[in-house]
Amino acid sequence: MAYKNLFGISQRRAFRRLVTNNRERLYRMAYAWTSDPHLADDLVQQTLLKALKNQKQLRDFAAAEGWLFRILANCLTDYRRAKRELLSADDLEIVDRVTPEHQFNDEQLVRRVRRAVQRLPINHRQVVTLVDLEEFSYASVAQILGIPVGTVMSRLCRGRRALREHLLEMKPRESSRPATNIKRVK
């Protein structure tokens, strides 16, 4: 059902509300992916421009949030492709200098976590943040990033394992146990 019929309001108004309600979330996600406030903001603006341009393609309002995040992911992909560069951990070091987190008592912890997240390959970083920050289901993440659910699970697994190594100073479980002991429960 077209969302304009579902809500009985104009498409333009519904779209405006959609943008208003999701801009903060999009920005937070973009920042988690890039660790760069300006770049994150530009990506969100690009996302909104593209969403604005293609708003007629959105037929199911229930899928609107995923649709916006998918556009955001595509914008980042386009940006990285255009720049032909990886947003490496080196970039993250700069961010810490310019974003004093006065509101946190545990500034060091926040920095440490962000640095660890930034060290993840972008594919893992996207999955981890979409699941942990936005609490998207695996199926939604799969749709947003255009990958199978199984890939979402494996990337999430590897991403969290790496974070655990960095943050909890705990080696991956697999390395401390014989491989034969690792089994999947059906």
Place this chain on the structure above:
Amino acid sequence: MNKDDKISEEQLNAFLDGELESEERSCLFNEAELSDDLDQRLCQQRKLKELVKHAYRDVPQPNRLLSGRRTRTGLVGLAMAACLLLVVGFTTGMFMRGHLEPAQYPGGNATAGNTQAVTAMENYILHVISGEPEQMGLALQKAEELLSTAEPGYPRQVEVVANEQGLDLLRSDVTPFSKEIRALANENVIFYACSKAIQRLEEKGVEVQLVPEAITRYSALDRVVIRMKDGWQYIKI
């Protein structure tokens, strides 16, 4: 072999992320009751998840699109952002050109001096990014032209938005067009200075003073988006 050895990381993640069915969740709860090791793994995974959430609960904010809040950020990525802004501006212009019918797009490429007829009731937002006096003058000329071609009884709204080097148009100590801006403002042309461009200059130590007719609240692109959503036509100079 311990029971928890059967539990894969994928299963633990699925459990924490609420992806397991009720029966599977109960099963895992039970196993965690019996195994300290599994319980510890669960706690660690949960802690990890909460850490990530915590780290991004509040993130540094740039200028906002709709809330109008303004916070200061650093110099990080300015070069990248500037490049990206150029790309975005260019892209915006390109797709708008692609979407506007010739009759709706007076002047087409403004720099080409094309002078097609305009539709009476449309409002226009002119986006100035160049600091070249010729381009800035062209923008003012276009604003005047748009006003003059409005049908009597159907006043047209025109807004000039300046960012990047185009901000010079609205800087009182730089612009060579103070009189023209004042005259156009008297004709209800709105002059809008990009908050982000101002912020970037200020971060470089440049004191930005705007002509009294200029207003600022959003970034240029934010303003363009807002006006476009209101149905305004976009012209990039």
